[in-house]
Amino acid sequence: MIPLSTLxxxxxxxxxxxxxxxxxxxxxxxxxxxxxxxxEMLAVAPLGDxxxxxxxxxxxxxxxxxxxxxxxxxx
Numbered sequence: 001m002i003p004l005s006t007l008x009x010x011x012x013x014x015x016x017x018x019x020x021x022x023x024x025x026x027x028x029x030x031x032x033x034x035x036x037x038x039x040e041m042l043a044v045a046p047l048g049d050x051x052x053x054x055x056x057x058x059x060x061x062x063x064x065x066x067x068x069x070x071x072x073x074x075x
Contacts, residue, residue, distance in 0.1 A: 002074070005051065005067035007041035013072035014038050020069035031060055033070060 042052040049064045
């Protein structure tokens with residue numbers, strides 16, 4: 001299992017767990033980033049922050065520190 005922040009564009013993964021402050025975890029849940037969901041890394045900004053991911057039909061931009069709180073396993 002690896003942090004979501006380490007995925008390269010085009011890689012797919014499944015969310016395994018979320019960690020961090022309760023407010024951050026709640027916010028990620030509200031965006032649909034739940035355990036068992038499949039995600040795809042779409043893009044990384046030129047300076048590396050933020051990253052853009054796809055969850056279902058939704059595109060979401062996350063800061064690197066937020067993406068690092070999400071543990072995923074590659075598909």
